[in-house]
Amino acid sequence: MADNSKSGIRQTYINELDDLVGYEMENQLLLDEHVLEILKRLTLAIQREILIATNDKNRVQWVTIGDASTVAIGDKDMLYHEKCLNKYRVIHTHPGGNPNLSEEDFSAAKNQGLQCMVTVGVAEGMATSFGIGVPVIEEETMVYGQALFKNLKELNAFPLEYYILQANRFIKNDPNTIFDVEDTEERALLLGIELQVNQGVDLADSMEELAQLVKTAGGKVMERVTQARGQIDSTFYVGKGKIQELTKLIQNKDVNLIVANDELNSKQIANIEAVTGTKTVDRTTIILDIFARQSKTREGKLQVELAQQKYRMSHLKGLGIVMSRTGGGIGTRGPGEKKLETDRRLIRKQIEDLEARNERINKSNTLNALQRQKNNIQTVSLIGYTNSGKSTLFNVLTQSEAVTKDGLFVTLDSTLRKIGPEQGDYLVSDTVGFIEKLPHDLIKAFKTTLKEVETADVLLHVVDVSNHNYEAQIDVVNQVLADIGVGHKIVIMVYNKIDKLPENQREELIAKNQSAVEEHSLYISAKEGLQIDLLLEVIQKVLRGEKRQIKLLIPYDDNKALAALHEKKVVLGIEYEGDGNLVTIEITDEFPIHLFEKYVV
Ligand SMILES: Nc1nc2c(ncn2[C@@H]2O[C@H](COP(=O)(O)OP(=O)(O)OP(=O)(O)O)[C@@H](O)[C@H]2O)c(=O)[nH]1
Numbered sequence: 026m027a028d029n030s031k032s033g034i035r036q037t038y039i040n041e042l043d044d045l046v047g048y049e050m051e052n053q054l055l056l057d058e059h060v061l062e063i064l065k066r067l068t069l070a071i072q073r074e075i076l077i078a079t080n081d082k083n084r085v086q087w088v089t090i091g092d093a094s095t096v097a098i099g100d101k102d103m104l105y106h107e108k109c110l111n112k113y114r115v116i117h118t119h120p121g122g123n124p125n126l127s128e129e130d131f132s133a134a135k136n137q138g139l140q141c142m143v144t145v146g147v148a149e150g151m152a153t154s155f156g157i158g159v160p161v162i163e164e165e166t167m168v169y170g171q172a173l174f175k176n177l178k179e180l181n182a183f184p185l186e187y188y189i190l191q192a193n194r195f196i197k198n199d200p201n202t203i204f205d206v207e208d209t210e211e212r213a214l215l216l217g218i219e220l221q222v223n224q225g226v227d228l229a230d231s232m233e234e235l236a237q238l239v240k241t242a243g244g245k246v247m248e249r250v251t252q253a254r255g256q257i258d259s260t261f262y263v264g265k266g267k268i269q270e271l272t273k274l275i276q277n278k279d280v281n282l283i284v285a286n287d288e289l290n291s292k293q294i295a296n297i298e299a300v301t302g303t304k305t306v307d308r309t310t311i312i313l314d315i316f317a318r319q320s321k322t323r324e325g326k327l328q329v330e331l332a333q334q335k336y337r338m339s340h341l342k343g344l345g346i347v348m349s350r351t352g353g354g355i356g357t358r359g360p361g362e363k364k365l366e367t368d369r370r371l372i373r374k375q376i377e378d379l380e381a382r383n384e385r386i387n388k389s390n391t392l393n394a395l396q397r398q399k400n401n402i403q404t405v406s407l408i409g410y411t412n413s414g415k416s417t418l419f420n421v422l423t424q425s426e427a428v429t430k431d432g433l434f435v436t437l438d439s440t441l442r443k444i445g446p447e448q449g450d451y452l453v454s455d456t457v458g459f460i461e462k463l464p465h466d467l468i469k470a471f472k473t474t475l476k477e478v479e480t481a482d483v484l485l486h487v488v489d490v491s492n493h494n495y496e497a498q499i500d501v502v503n504q505v506l507a508d509i510g511v512g513h514k515i516v517i518m519v520y521n522k523i524d525k526l527p528e529n530q531r532e533e534l535i536a537k538n539q540s541a542v543e544e545h546s547l548y549i550s551a552k553e554g555l556q557i558d559l560l561l562e563v564i565q566k567v568l569r570g571e572k573r574q575i576k577l578l579i580p581y582d583d584n585k586a587l588a589a590l591h592e593k594k595v596v597l598g599i600e601y602e603g604d605g606n607l608v609t610i611e612i613t614d615e616f617p618i619h620l621f622e623k624y625v626v
């Protein structure tokens with residue numbers, strides 16, 4: 026014990042404390058009854074704070090008397106390590122009985138990067154309550170937050186390791202190194218089935234898309250296996266024989282991950298893993314993993330994590346076996362390098378928290394949308410299959426620099442920009458792309474982001490017309506739109522990437538643009554800037570609404586009706602007929618013509 030802490034303390038007490046050094050807590054607890062008893066008794070006797078530091082094996086390293094600011098004295102190891110938390114845990118008493126961490130406690134913990142700072146409130150002959158300060162990752166910073174407990178049992182049940190892990194990942198702050206620590210390279214075998222009644226994208230293309238997804242998630246594709254079947258096998262997804270065949274391939278090609286092209290239930294995952302001994306995930310997990318890697322905003326991260334946790338909650342049984350053995354990789358990482366929780370109780374708690382936060386964001390977003398409606402600024406939302414060129418078009422339209430890349434799910438968060446007044450006065454939003462078999466929880470979770478789509482006046486459906494599957498992709502997008510309840514919106518079809526088509530075909534398509542306004546559809550190249558002015562014109566026309574002229578015969582005694590029309594500024598001219606005023610009005614679809622139905626001539 027440091028000399029200066031001993032003054033005025035009875036030698037027997039000092040001996041008793043010194044004897045603690047080297048002691049290992051029972052059952053690997055953070056704090057056991059034996060040490061608690063000593064801390065409590067001596068704190069009451071000397072009425073000063075007592076501190077002990079334990080290592081990550083809960084073995085006592087040193088003991089001292091004084092407050093938290095003395096923690097660093099004489100101990101060079103207690104420094105913030107370069108790339109991870111200090112390995113010490115500090116446990117100390119508060120003679121007043123208050124379990125809350127003091128300012129000094131927090132700053133001592135933070136300055137030295139402690140794994141935790143435990144407080145034991147001691148008063149009236151007993152340990153009254155407990156507190157723990159742990160590193161918590163909030164937005165982009167690490168802070169120390171505290172939790173309080175009524176008794177020792179509760180304190181020891183606190184999931185300290187979880188917080189330490191998260192903090193260490195954050196400190197490393199380099200997703201690649203972090204993943205390298207735990208993940209070996211993932212060498213995937215893709216498994217798909219061709220159903221007899223196959224709709225949508227055909228199997229070869231769907232498998233190619235899956236391969237791209239796996240690559241985007243950081244995996245390497247070693248092999249593709251498909252099987253034609255009447256239906257999905259409820260036990261193994263593909264037939265049992267096929268699964269047994271896989272084991273040989275897995276060995277030969279050194280595969281360590283199986284990826285199914287459809288969503289699997291927990292039973293199927295567990296069964297495939299049991300036969301092959303290889304970690305198994307599905308398309309949904311891969312998509313969630315990509316979203317987790319690529320979401321940037323607080324809101325996006327929140328939504329992805331929520332979708333991941335919900336998915337994990339429903340698949341927890343299947344995740345146990347091989348996943349816990351491999352420890353990392355696809356399917357285990359959340360947004361911002363966070364490792365996903367495996368404890369069911371904690372997941373449930375996290376889902377509740379995330380949902381509450383999501384709800385709050387949701388409310389403020391609805392407010393924004395309402396505000397905009399009030400301000401009467403119209404919005405145009407870019408939607409479409411992933412990689413169709415939405416962000417590229419967004420940049421062209423708004424002269425901004427949203428990220429565009431050849432890859433899947435480059436954009437996850439919606440961005441909103443105003444179009445310059447010369448092109449009309451409206452907002453354009455770029456949104457997340459859609460894909461075949463988009464996980465359902467993800468769509469639900471992304472409802473907030475998709476709010477822009479919901480409140481948009483017009484949707485621009487961007488299609489990569491150079492992709493031979495573009496028609497199936499259009500169907501997928503329309504299906505998602507129907508799922509999120511916006512199937513009825515006015516849509517302008519924008520067939521993009523015509524520069525990639527052969528010249529004669531391109532000319533033919535551009536010729537079709539002559540009827541773009543009536544058809545609400547046109548062919549462009551966002552990248553080469555082809556036909557963009559026409560697109561701007563079409564958008565404006567659609568936003569303004571097609572105007573039509575109508576004649577109404579209003580009796581001379583209905584002054585109210587005429588006044589109402591004047592007020593709405595739709596009156597083009599009035600002629601005086603024998604029966605009343607013959608009024609010509611010019612209106613758009615939004616005009617409540619039903620109110621004047623009886624006067625229409
Ligand atoms: N040749 C050609 N390439 C284009 C065109 N428009 C976009 N691209 C390319 O297509 C790729 C995807 O473009 P993005 O704008 O990122 O696509 P996105 O729809 O926003 O994709 P996600 O955000 O991932 O859903 C990029 O490599 C673009 O350069 C085009 O008109 N012609």
Ligand SMILES: [Mg+2]
Nearest residue numbers: 415416435436
């Ligand atoms: Mg994009």
